[in-house]
Amino acid sequence: MREILSIHVGQCGNQIADRFWRLVLREHGLTESGTPKAGANIAANANMEVFFHKVREGKYIPRAVLVDLEPGVIARIEGGDMAQLFDESSIVRKIPGAANNWARGYNVEGERIIDQIMNVIDAAVEKTKSLQGFLLTHSIGGGSGSGLGSLILERLRQAYPKKKIFTFSVAPSPVISDSAVEPYNAILTLQRILDNADAAVLLDNEALFRIAKAKLNRSPNYMDLNHIIALIMSSVTASLRFPGKLNTDLGEFVTNLVPFPGNHFLTASFAPMRGPGQEGQVRINFPDVARETFSQDNFTAAIDWQNGVYLSACALFRGDVKAKEVEENMAAIRKTLNFASYVPTGVKLGVADTAPEGFASSGLALVNHTGIAAVFERLIVNFDIMFDNHAYTHWYENAGVSRDMMATARNTIANLAKSYRDAS
Amino acid sequence: MDATLERQIATASRSVEEARRLAYHDPSRIGGLVEQISVLADLRQKEGDFRKAESLYREALFRAQESRKNDADLLTGIYSLLAHLYDRWGRMDQAAEFYEKALHISEDSGLGETEKVATIKNNLAMIFKQLREHDKAERYYLEALETFQKLDGEQSARVASVYNNLGVLYYAKLDVDRAQDMHERALTIRQSFNEGQMDPADLSQTFINLAAVYKASGDFQKAEASIDRAKRLRASVNGFHPNPRRSASLLVDKNV
């Protein structure tokens, strides 16, 4: 059945969950309570099982586990219109919070709660027939999503070595910082993503903000940013749920996108970008969709396009598109993309039947570009300057993360950045 | 995995999920959740998946710790279950650690003289013996013995078991005289039971253990006689003739 289990960790991770599940419900014709909408054709929706578990006739619950160390975001989900949707036995929440500290999320709080989380994940996995893999959403600069998220990644990999793990990781922005210790949290998490995930899509709030602002007619808020992430996540799994002429599943994405072990950090783009509610307003023809998809400022992470090359790329188009049109347009676009010289092939293509609600057609690009090194390099610069001056490191030492561990993580990511630069 | 076990696990899983749902809104339901978790964990052990069983017990432990701060009884129980799991898993150090934790909690909250605690002490002693920490083992056996004697009096199956275990321990320490004393006491108690109360397997085991002790002190006739009695007991129970030489060298501990 190729089911997928989504795990959402921390405040950011769960805010994304809110938008993502809302979107997916609409795609499958379900109401916010998990029941089919009047007039929706469920029979045609045969691949609902990918994201939903059928509890009984007429009632579906998401295959999702929500984890948080602060109660606020999950409480808001429960207090809102999706109160009936999630299965409470799949929600794990505990109070103390991780105080923006990776070490607290990984050691102090993580230690106490990881068993419950793994038990809940095990129970959810047992409800699947042929689990394909996991999607993890979180931010890597905070405390819960980063620290507890890292612990979950490690245990997940241990418990399910053969399943694919995709992360959607929100990274600290170059200019707007959320907390003083972001660089530490980010680097410590990136090391775990490197070791345990099959692929990681890096997103940063600043790029998302810029994209949202350009397309909406007003100042965007976090809901808008998370909506973009939701559209991307939905498209990554579209082939499984709405099969079309060229199918791409998680495994194929990984095979086609990751040329060398460890170089599995991707950036994504979704087109046409519209705010929630604005989707149907502009009809856009296919060549424009394709162009917008591969336009550099539509990508959701601030990477170094100038000094880098494409290692690989996948494109998935949904909706009212013809395979032939796709192949022709993409061949043209491929010529404009600066690929590494030793990569002879083109862009891996996928086509799925149904576009997200309100869109006639849409495009997703998942790209492995060596310019991603810039993200790591920026983080390392800030990391080094604080670390060398012993700034904030006592908070980590007091929670069981030594300076050695931090230095090791830093060096690992520095090597990762170098490996990307060298791959040009 | 056989079908029955599979079904049982599926049912238990559903019960745990339901219990988690209830406990989500109502912290007073934690006790019920812990119970359901124990059932599932036990099934997992039977299935052989110790990792999952451990994870379940640890979830129960942390939930119990954070809900009602001082339910010593509940916590002692979970620690014991975890210790028992580690014992079966072969992780003796962790088994000892968790039995000790269980002990500390129950002693701190004044549950010192109960049968629960005595049982933990007996099991912990057995682990120390396996880890070759004989002094600690002896101490805990003696404490367990004292408690069972207080609770049951001398004519008790449990008291006999602890005598048996002490005998085995002394034998391991090469203190044959004491070992003999312990096994003879166990024998006296076990022989005094009539048909309904007695477990013939236990009695025959005592004979076997005594045989080993007699042999060690050079009294081969007595040893031979003991083995005979053991054989006859076993035959009368299920027609099974144990290999006398093998059994004599095996001194079996008895889990209380």
Add this chain to the structure above:
Amino acid sequence: MKVNNVIVVSIGQAGNQIAASFWKTICQEHGIDPLTGQTAQAQEPRGNWSAFFTRLGDGSGGSFVPRAVMVDLEPSVIEGVKDTSGSLFNPANLISRTEGAGGNFAVGYLGAGREVLPEVMSRLDNEIDKCDNVGGIIVLHATGGGTGSGFGSLLIESLKEKHAEIPVLACAVLPSPQVSSVVTEPYNTVFSLHTLRRSADACLIFDNEALFELAHRKWNIESPTVDDLNLLITEALAGLTASMRFSGFLTVEISLRELLTNLVPQPSLHFLMCSFAPLTPPDRSKFEELGIEEMIKSLFDNGSVFAACNPMEGRFLSTAVLYRGIMDDKPQADSALAAMREQLPLTYWIPTAFKIGYVEQSGISHRKSMVLLANNTEIARVLDRICANFDKLWQRKAFANWYLNEGMSEEQINALRASAQELIQSYQVAEESGAKAKVQDSSGDSPRTITDDGRTSSMSLRDLVDRRR
């Protein structure tokens, strides 16, 4: 919904007066009657009330009790609180004695303070037991008198010894000759600095000297009294705790520990100052509202900070801006703050330390308000002033007998003064090293001039004392 709980311990005259005002204010913010602890029509209080309150009784007719412990060595202020606060507080938590500390740190620390310690610790333990999870303890006290300084130090040390993992934020009012008349203030303050430096996780100072000027100039009060200054302090406290007491769609919940994680880059550099905006006088606040940019400008103005120094002339090690109120201005506020950040003299080796917190719910006096918490090297100037006043007295051993007779020795006093000097020096060093240019040679001096103080290396005040006995 379970949230992190915070306990507020107030000590001494000033501490308890501030506490009374603080609790009254937050009762109003949560919709709890400050005299009865009940809500209108038995509704639930607004916001995450369980952060600072416990529920007594259940169903309708239940009341909400502050997680507060109040201590004083003389009875008048606590009696006053009992009189004016009806049945709000748990009477067992209001602890007083009869003799007072006579403006003498040593009495609070060694004498009568020791006698009242067990009772206070027991009430605190009781409060801790009632918590789902203790997010932190806030200590309110002044360092000028005897109880707030002496018993305050004793309590903080005992707390951290017993509950090392609970974060303790000490909110200390520093004395000024313009406001009070205790001659021995400099002694008391310097002695408490040692504990604040060594045991507390962070110390937020309220400098009466600056507060006096603020009340005089901005609120146009001819001769400000202690009550006026306490109002300013209450605004700041309500603002800084707002993110622990409310949650909402756009609200950023920030626990006490998270705040400290962002503000304290090294264990020894944990002395914070604060500022508040708008500083319109209370009687005019309903009619005059500042725009966002004006508010931010005012917040960072040298004249607004609750410490007699010029933060813009020092270096900001770390900063947190917590603002609350109507959301429409949020994007504007965000960009104005980003712009302000560019102009601040930051420390180059802490590039990311600018935390922004937002709470949708307004405070009671202003629709929109902001609190600035800053770890700024100019704090050294404030501490220097106090130490200078100390030196003037100590050179002549003036009034020293009071302390020597209570069990302190000259040796210890010198050591305590030296400890305060070390603190000043560590901030001065931070200022100098923070000023290095962004483009740094990879060779050359490693900026490892900041060494961790560490809690194990410096002597405890207790050690100093016990040696004598």
